[in-house]
Amino acid sequence: MTPSSAAEGVENVLRMVEGRWKLVILFHLFGGRVLRFSDLERAIPAISQKMLIQQLRQMETDGIVRRIVHHQVPPKVEYCLTDWGQSLCPALDALLKWAAMKPEAEPPAIA
Structure with a gap:
């Protein structure tokens, strides 16, 4: 893999999970959970119905959500993660662990 193709791959991944709500939706569906649309609305009260529909449709198109x-x-409409979508769980767990290890801000170097 070249640096250019790796960068392109990262851009594609970020496009699939970008947006304020996609990761929140994913966390609610992890673990094989099957939720009705109304359950997702209740679980994420700050999201509008229109935005929830939009985010779910994009993730369905990308093959993350079924x-x-x-x-x-x-x-009755329910949503769950595809096997491929469920396989995101370890990667997101690793990101959370990485973020939790953030060191205290270091003072700026004196020139």
């Missing part, structure tokens, strides 16, 4: 439609009245 949308399950139960044809009944009233309609």
